[in-house]
Amino acid sequence: MTEAAMETILAARQVGKAFDGRQVLADITANVAPGSVIGVLGKNGAGKTTLLEIVLGFSPASSGSVQLWGHESVSLPSPIKGRIGYVPQHDELIPLLTGAQQLALTASLHRHWDHELIARLAKEWEVPLDRRITVLSGGERQKVSMLLALGHRPDLLVLDEPLASLDPIARRSFLRQLLEITADQTHGVIFSSHIVSDLERVANEVWILREGRMAWQGDLDALKESVVRLHLRAREPLPQLMKVAHTLHEQVDGNTATISVSRWRADEASSLARRFNAEIEVEPLDLEDIFLEMHR
Amino acid sequence: MFTLKSNSGIPIYRQLVEQVRRMVASGQLAPGAPLPSVRELALEHTVHHMTISKAYSQLEAEGLLERNRGKPMTVAQPRRDQTGLAPRLRQVEPQVEALVLAAKQLQLSETEIAKLLRKKWEEEP
Numbered sequence: 001m002t003e004a005a006m007e008t009i010l011a012a013r014q015v016g017k018a019f020d021g022r023q024v025l026a027d028i029t030a031n032v033a034p035g036s037v038i039g040v041l042g043k044n045g046a047g048k049t050t051l052l053e054i055v056l057g058f059s060p061a062s063s064g065s066v067q068l069w070g071h072e073s074v075s076l077p078s079p080i081k082g083r084i085g086y087v088p089q090h091d092e093l094i095p096l097l098t099g100a101q102q103l104a105l106t107a108s109l110h111r112h113w114d115h116e117l118i119a120r121l122a123k124e125w126e127v128p129l130d131r132r133i134t135v136l137s138g139g140e141r142q143k144v145s146m147l148l149a150l151g152h153r154p155d156l157l158v159l160d161e162p163l164a165s166l167d168p169i170a171r172r173s174f175l176r177q178l179l180e181i182t183a184d185q186t187h188g189v190i191f192s193s194h195i196v197s198d199l200e201r202v203a204n205e206v207w208i209l210r211e212g213r214m215a216w217q218g219d220l221d222a223l224k225e226s227v228v229r230l231h232l233r234a235r236e237p238l239p240q241l242m243k244v245a246h247t248l249h250e251q252v253d254g255n256t257a258t259i260s261v262s263r264w265r266a267d268e269a270s271s272l273a274r275r276f277n278a279e280i281e282v283e284p285l286d287l288e289d290i291f292l293e294m295h296r
Numbered sequence: 297m298f299t300l301k302s303n304s305g306i307p308i309y310r311q312l313v314e315q316v317r318r319m320v321a322s323g324q325l326a327p328g329a330p331l332p333s334v335r336e337l338a339l340e341h342t343v344h345h346m347t348i349s350k351a352y353s354q355l356e357a358e359g360l361l362e363r364n365r366g367k368p369m370t371v372a373q374p375r376r377d378q379t380g381l382a383p384r385l386r387q388v389e390p391q392v393e394a395l396v397l398a399a400k401q402l403q404l405s406e407t408e409i410a411k412l413l414r415k416k417w418e419e420e421p
Binding site: 175176179180183197202220224279285288289 | 310
């Protein structure tokens, strides 16, 4: 693999953003390595869209900086801009054009356009390209939007809630396409989604935003191994405050307690069992449960 | 060939590791049998390729799979020292479970049981 292929795609350093004196993002430091599929999770208003817009240079950060392939995101030279594909949450399609006309227009703005790929995907996703955008359903518009972002074969694909109005079959096909794109280890994908199970499937890394801050970032498997729910059953009543390290949430009910913790290590179970003279069952959590535990 | 669930608390790479282990232990995957490529499995299950390669690397490190240049990975020839450690362990698992249960009912600690186990182990020729 060449040196260029391993180059970090995106590096955000202590990014902050304030709107009207309200801090929307704070202290975001993150990288996108080639080959990564990064899932961005967060409640409505957690700052997902703002973060995506800042990393792409559409909106300036109030503090910190973002670099794409070593260039400041707010002043990207156009060849670098051409390496990005973006699917906004609300599409920017021209209503009176047909899908085919919209695609031809966008294709004409790019030096390279993969007509074959787009024709194949349009067929696979059953996009009615001969109809005007105004008569398309939400899901169909979203598919057109994605085709527009994929045609020039971007090195970094950023998608803001791309899956919301797609049916399960189209979603699966789209996710497969994301994996095809990143399989060569040179491309990167960042996508935000509310559909946690999709994100859980294809992402190798997750960024969990909470109130504008990174509540967790890193390897998805590591996250799943580090956040667990403990079920304790003791012979005597347990203390009302268990004070277990890295507790996210706890519920004590007489002799039993349920505690969700982060940064869990499997070897801690026996010492906890001794400390509370209790039997411990460790329940692994899926991403949705982890997300909920982090927001209780 | 494999069942990988995304909405499980068990990371996908671990599900794959465990399934390969089981299939090798049970002989469903015989020594020399080829495994699907990382790419094939990733696309089939719509999971990130790193997830699959992480599982394969772990299985390779355990000596269960072999990497072959330019060819699919294959199930390794069993080596004497590690042959079927998992299946042999599984054979004693019921006895160990019974021991743990009895120990807990008698309110004996893990340390006390371990001590007894070590003593008996040494006594046995």
